[in-house]
Amino acid sequence: MFLIDAHLDLSMNAMEWNRDLRQPIERINAREKGLTDKPDRSKATVCLPALRKGNIGLVVATQIARYVAPENPLPGWHSPEQAWAHTQAQLAWYKAMEAAGEMVQITNLHSLEQHLALWNDGSPNEQKPVGYILSLEGADSLVSLEHLEIAWNYGLRAVGPAHYGPGRYANGTDATGKMGQAGLDLLKKMESLGMILDATHLCDDAFWQAMDHFNGSVWASHNNCRALVPHNRQFSDEQLRELIRRDAVIGAAFDAWMIVPGWVRQVSTPESMDCSLDKVVGHIDHICQLAGNALHVGIGSDLDGAFGKEQCPYDLETIADLPKIGPLLAARGYSAADIENVLCGNWLRFLRKRLSVIG
Numbered sequence: 001m002f003l004i005d006a007h008l009d010l011s012m013n014a015m016e017w018n019r020d021l022r023q024p025i026e027r028i029n030a031r032e033k034g035l036t037d038k039p040d041r042s043k044a045t046v047c048l049p050a051l052r053k054g055n056i057g058l059v060v061a062t063q064i065a066r067y068v069a070p071e072n073p074l075p076g077w078h079s080p081e082q083a084w085a086h087t088q089a090q091l092a093w094y095k096a097m098e099a100a101g102e103m104v105q106i107t108n109l110h111s112l113e114q115h116l117a118l119w120n121d122g123s124p125n126e127q128k129p130v131g132y133i134l135s136l137e138g139a140d141s142l143v144s145l146e147h148l149e150i151a152w153n154y155g156l157r158a159v160g161p162a163h164y165g166p167g168r169y170a171n172g173t174d175a176t177g178k179m180g181q182a183g184l185d186l187l188k189k190m191e192s193l194g195m196i197l198d199a200t201h202l203c204d205d206a207f208w209q210a211m212d213h214f215n216g217s218v219w220a221s222h223n224n225c226r227a228l229v230p231h232n233r234q235f236s237d238e239q240l241r242e243l244i245r246r247d248a249v250i251g252a253a254f255d256a257w258m259i260v261p262g263w264v265r266q267v268s269t270p271e272s273m274d275c276s277l278d279k280v281v282g283h284i285d286h287i288c289q290l291a292g293n294a295l296h297v298g299i300g301s302d303l304d305g306a307f308g309k310e311q312c313p314y315d316l317e318t319i320a321d322l323p324k325i326g327p328l329l330a331a332r333g334y335s336a337a338d339i340e341n342v343l344c345g346n347w348l349r350f351l352r353k354r355l356s357v358i359g
Contacts, residue, residue: 001340002119003322004347006060006251007200007222007300008046010132011090017304021047022102025318039266043308046319048102051130054320057119058106058347060221060300061094061132063087063156066163067140074165076140083141091154094132104129107155109355116348133351135198135221138163138172145189152193157355159190160198160221162206170210172201173233178209191216194358199223199243200300203232211242217354218246222253222300224283229261237290244291249346251300252284256311259283270314277313277321281328284342294338298346299325 013019017038019028028044035041051059065083066076077083097103106112115131135158142148148159161183162172169183179187183206190197191214199207199220211218220243226234235243235250243250256275257263263273270276287297303312303319315324326339334342 001055001323001326002058002116002344003054003056003299004058004060004344005051005056005299005301005303005319005322006219006249006347007135007253007302007305008059008061009064009137009302009305010046010059010061011093012062012064012306013044013046013304014093015086015090017044019044019047022049022097022100023047024049038306040304040306040308040310043310044304045309045312045316046304048097048130049126050318050320052125052128053318054322055119055125056130056319056322057125057128058115058131058133058344060135060158062135062137063090063141064137064163065090065141066138067168069166072165080140080143080168084143084147087136087141091134094134098129101127101129104131105155106131106133106351107157107355108358109352112351112355133157135196136160137198138167138201139169139186140167142169142186145185148186148189148195149193152195156195158196158198158219158221159186160200160202161186161210162201162203164201170206171203172206173203175203176205177203178205183209184213187214190214194354196354199248201233204236204239207239211246217350218243218248219350220248220250220300222251222302222305224253224258225286228283228286229258231258233258240287240290244287244296247296247350249296249298249350250287251298251347252280252287254280254301254303254312254316255305255307256313259313265311269310270312275313276315277324278328280313281325281332284325284329285332288334288338294334294341295346295349297342299343
């Protein structure tokens with residue numbers, strides 16, 4: 001079955017982790033042996049060959065660069081202009097992958113349907129380009145609203161206004177407070193352009209404010225359930241119901257601390273915490289129970305999103321294992337149609353509706 005993963009930090013891995021994602025996982029990890037600058041060295045799970053092996057032919061791929069004010073202890077860039085420049089380096093990597101025939105950008109309905117036809121033509125996937133829809137995780141790098149329009153013109157189709165902590169446009173995970181005028185102006189500009197609002201990472205105050213002010217299409221690319229793992233990074237049932245009401249799709253994330261409660265970073269292990277793919281399915285099932293159907297949840301794995309094999313389900317070796325979600329859903333009584341919707345159909349329905357209004 002054709003699969004879609006709605007959240008992968010591919011360019012971050014290429015540009016900051018210095019990973020050549022054209023190489024097999026084994027080669028990427030072997031080259032990192034002995035490195036200690038990041039906790040996930042030699043534990044990568046994502047590369048372009050593994051995506052093809054798992055029949056994951058379409059992804060939502062990010063640009064990400066945080067601005068941090070002098071009092072902000074989070075890692076990031078010291079000016080919005082630096083952050084913007086970093087996103088442009090990430091964009092250059094995507095364009096280099098396109099030039100090499102490794103990837104292809106999806107910006108409208110025609111390019112989506114053309115790409116789906118290629119991936120479903122029955123021929124082997126090994127030489128097919130992986131399709132990507134460009135998303136911006138955290139809007140700090142948008143120096144001005146004119147920069148948002150520049151980004152729209154180079155293919156950006158979704159924006160998450162916040163990431164971790166306080167942001168220039170909205171507060172995110174572990175922060176509180178509503179958006180100021182800059183954030184509201186961003187939402188208005190996004191709506192006028194036809195941008196998708198990614199609600200992921202918005203703090204509760206900003207989330208509800210965004211729902212009140214943004215009338216365009218909304219998704220949550222990588223978010224799990226607060227009812228199962230209590231933390232402000234997760235969505236409450238009330239938030240999930242609002243997203244369902246807005247006809248959003250929520251992507252299940254594969255970061256262990258979001259899957260099982262009580263995770264302690266760099267102490268817990270997937271095995272000791274019984275963090276498995278079936279626990280991910282528990283979050284998927286919770287959303288389906290709230291919705292009364294399987295039409296509002298998909299995959300947004302966030303694999304290799306600054307973590308690796310040490311912090312993802314123990315029964316996942318690489319992203320090529322995402323199809324294992326299907327049998328686990330079947331074991332819980334989900335139909336073949338439901339499983340197809342979770343693995344690709346819901347994202348496709350959303351994208352076809354949104355991209356159909358773009359030339």
